[in-house]
Amino acid sequence: MKRVVVGLSGGVDSSVAAYLLKEQGYEVIGLFMKNWHDDSVTISNECPWLEDSNDALLVAQKLGIPFQTVDLSEQYKEKIVDYMFSEYEKGRTPNPDVLCNREIKFDVFMKIALSLGADYVATGHYCRKGEIEVDGDPMYQLLAGIDDNKDQSYFLCQLSQEQLSKALFPIGELTKPQVREIAAKMELITAEKKDSQGLCFIGKVRLPEFLQQQLQPKEGLIFEVDATNEIYDKKEIQFNSVEEQLKFESTNIKYTPVVAKVVGKHQGAHYFTIGQRKGLNVGGTKEALFIVATDIETNSIYTGQGHTHPGLFKKALFVTQDEIHWIRTDLALKNGETMSVKARIRYRQELQNATLHQFENGLYVAFEQPQSAITEGQFVSWHLNDELIGSGVIS
Incomplete structure (x- = not known):
């Protein structure tokens, strides 16, 4: 019997993953990751970790598998939270879920699982794993989940061959309704539970407030750039190479106040991201304003009207x-x-x-x-x- 450690999150997907593995004859152990302590920034009644770990425990009891909680909050802070702050400070928009899989679930967590004698680590992700042979060696594939609506392979896009070799995705062949149906049939407490939103394993976090604890507010100007501005004129440019053309096409437009008009104020360019529409608090425009650029150096935000604005x-x-x-x-x-x-x-x-x-x-x-x-x-x-x-x- 191969031993599998399942990351039980207290949600329906990982619950059913654990059940399916047990049915397939694996020796299953449930582990709940505690990644967060600071309740001041979570919207506390929206899935705090306590409720989730309790649900995970009840599922483990129902399935008759051993269960324990591991506290990874120190590593989570260092590898995910600190990284997010430094990225936001640079004016970039990080993706904590992708990182959480690479750095926490399939690294720190996986090492703990292997130290418990596990052959594999399993999660409730909607994706599949394939295996082919390349030059006589096994090569693992990350395949989309069968449920188009739920395919989560994107969140695992940074996994390595080594990580994939030890990973199992038991629900990848199922749709969400099928997963809920199995959970209901097995009378698992998570069968009807809403999907969690927010930072992976933290629950719902008030991101702006969360960031503001570290990043000081700094008043700056919001500019609007007209869609007909000549900055968007597509001049016929002769390029000397494909690389030169690609460099041109991938480079951000450099906006200055000269090409725009002031329409409002904000509390810090580092709180905002390209394509964002909410939180600008600027009225009186015919169409909604979308952010087309942020400039951390000058603490400026540039916007344009409508989701078809050329600046986007x-x-x-x-x-x-x-x-x-x-x-x-x-x-x-x-x-x-x-x-x-x-x-x-x-x-x-x-x-x-x-x-x-x-x-x-x-x-x-x-x-x-x-x-x-x-x-x-x-x-x-x-x-x-x-x-x-x-x-x-x-x-």
Whole structure:
């Protein structure tokens, strides 16, 4: 009997994952990760960790599996929270869920599981794992979950071959309704429980307040840039190389107050992100204002009216060499090579046709259609059919 440690989060997905593994004949151990202590920033009645760990315990009892809680809050603070602050300070928008999987669940947590003699670690993610042979060795694949509506492979886009080799995703072949049905049939306490939102394993966090504890408010100006501004005129430019063209297409427009008018004030450019619409508190415009750029140096925010504003769109993005991650290491591009893929720049975005271009200093992702709100610090993932083969941090 192989031993599997399941990350029981107190939600329905991991509960059913544990049940299915037990049915398949594995020796299952349930572990709940406590990643957060500071109740002052969680909206406390919205899934505090206590309630979740209690639900996880009740599920473990019902399934007759051993259960314990591990406190990873120190590592979580260091690897996730501190990283988020430093990214926001630089004016980038990090994705804590992707990092949490890479740094906590499939690293710190996985090491604890292996020290308990586990052969595998399992989670309630909606994705699947495949295995093929490359040059006589096993190569693991990260495949989309069967439920299109819930596919969570994006959140695992930074996993390595080693991490995948020890991972199991028991509910990847099921849809959410099927998972709930199994939980109800087994009379698990989590069967009807709402899906948790917010930072992974913290519960609902008031992000602005959370950030404000570390990042001091600093009043600055909100500018509006007209959609017809000549800054958006697409001049016919002759490029000397593909790389030069991609660099041009992926570079942010440099906004200055000269091209815009002041429409309001804000409390700190580092609290805002590209494409954001809420929280600006500027009225009197015909269409809603969307953020097209933030400038941390001058503490300015530039906005435009409507979700089709030209300032929101770009055709390409760049990933620096040290931020490129291939899950399928055998497919990694060499300098000068290209690959046709599908790509996405955020969770739940439909996959977009794109071409990867590898150069010495990094990788360009060139999209067939211009993409809205490409955001620095977020992850871009690239796919072949239903397989996620690599990802990188948008620079």
